[in-house]
Amino acid sequence: MPTNLLLAITPWPAISAVIWVVLLVAVLYLARNTAHQAIRTASGAIARGMRIAAHSVRQAQDRLAARNREVLLAAGREAKERMVEREFMRVSETVRKDLANYPHLHRALSEAITQIEKDHQGAVEVPPDPPGWVKAVETVSKIEAKNGANEVLSDIHKSVVKAHKEAMDAYRDASAERHELLRAMMPRWRDVQEILSTVDKKVEGLLARLGIIDRHMQEYEAIVKGEDKAVSVLSSSSLVHFFVSAMVLFVAIGGAAINFTLIARPMAEMVGGTSFIGVFKTADIAALVIIMVEISMGLFLMESLRITRLFPVISALPDKMRTRMIYITFTILLLLASVEAGLAYMREVLLQDELSTSAILRGGEPQVSNQFLWITTAAQMGMGFILPFALTFVAIPLETFVHSLRTVLGLLGIGLLRATSLILRVLSSGFRHLGTLTERVYDLPLFVPLWLESRWSARSPRAEAAEVAPAHAAREEDLREVAS
């Protein structure tokens, strides 16, 4: 209807349409500068807003990255301190043990060496006495035979043979004694060798441990200096810790669920099978509470043993108090495990009772007891007893999970902020271009007056320069915006 009215200003609709188009183009041409300014201002305002938003998101990202870096370095520093402390304790323990043993070792070594020296002295070969009868033989040989020299020589010969035999016997005895002494030296040498190799091993172990400490210290120094490499290593190990601990926690949740199944049914015997708290069975809630208490006791036990450090208050307790806490938490855990074992037994009894009743209600005979039933009963009881203690160890992956979660959340936050910043920048640039495009689209129906204007401007260069300058400035500004 309005279109018909518009086309009815002249008797010829086509002419009416032409008139309207001309009028519209004229109006648009007259409002061109104002419209361009409006479009430019609007798109510029939106683009600037987005750029400012992107900038502040970027700042937030930087702050978060810095914070994450601090957290990561602090965690790494603490972990390294713990490692170095533990290594030093091990070294101290080794040195204490070995040094305590050192006087004994030294005495054993000295005794062995003294004995060896003594034996060595004893084993020295004694040279035989020089033959005193040689000169006598020479003298007798110069006496004539008729003066009875032959007899003398014969006697001497006998004496010599006898002396030789005695000397040989004495020599053999002495040699045998020396050999005996040398043989006795062998185990002492072995003792000495053994003692020295033990010392060597211990020293080598100590050196290896010192090498580990050196490595830890280098890493610690890198962390203290806040080196990028250290941050990168810590970040990647934090991610690994996160996924590993999450997996272990998932397994632990499975264990807790099995534990729950074991005790929820017999709990109904204690708290009633149909009482509810809200929409949940009281028996289920009671079973869940027992499991939660077990996990809590496990956490406290691990804290008291200083295996985990989730609660600084517990770590800071005096040793005496901490020891008491260990005993108390362990006793509670033991009691709860015993209760669970009892409940697991009760579960099996109830199950059999229920099966028997079901059999009767189905019109059959009660079930005959299975001779291998004790196996499942014992297995359930064992699981009921062991699972609470197994759940105690959840504290270790939980601590790792909590610590690594901070870093992982930080990394996720950084990624999210980075993506937001990028999107805002792209949108900012997009709006800037959209403004330019809108201007061009606005000019599209005005091509006739604009062409005429350009022809007119061609005749007056100053006017053209005056017209072109703001357009250039606007384009340059656009480029700057896009570049930023």
Next chain:
Amino acid sequence: MKRIAVLSCVLLAACSQSAPVARNTGVYLLLDTSGTYRAELSKAQDVILYTLSKLEPTDSFAVARIDTGSFSEKNIIAKATFDERPSAANAQKRVFAEKVKDFIARSNASQYTDITGGLLQAVEFLNEKQPGRKTILLFSDLDQDLQKGYVRDVEVPFKGFQVVALNVVKLRKDNYDPREYLARLDHWKQEVEKSGGEWRVVNDLDHLDGVL
């Protein structure tokens, strides 16, 4: 995760201060022992055992006979409100099943059929127990036959009750004129629904799943 959700929901539930809602079920089963229907009692035993297997601790269950004058506690064959402890409830169920078995073995046919009296007794019993859900199982051919002198022209307050007619067999006369059978069903339906009850008919006893 389901288990973990339980604890978080507990806290929410603990915060909401709502009045305790009874979640138990009360079932009253009426057994027609009239001459024409007595042969069906063996089927009733299966229904009773099925019902017992479906009931849980704190539920109430009673089985009563319909005879000449059914508005009496003496007509109750067995009744029990099951203990909170599942083991005790199982023991009660076994005793209950034994009682029903004995009754079916030695029950006599009654001359008349006072269904309204039985229903009134059922309503009284279940109202006294105040369960969360009240169900009356009517194991009968629904053919009421009152002895002279018994007045049953009363409106039974069925509001909040589910009445399930089980195994409504066709009588010989129904074969001649099925309208009588349909009229009987319609009569009891109107009786129940008129006073705010819910009416169902289940003739296939192998499919009692939705009854309780």
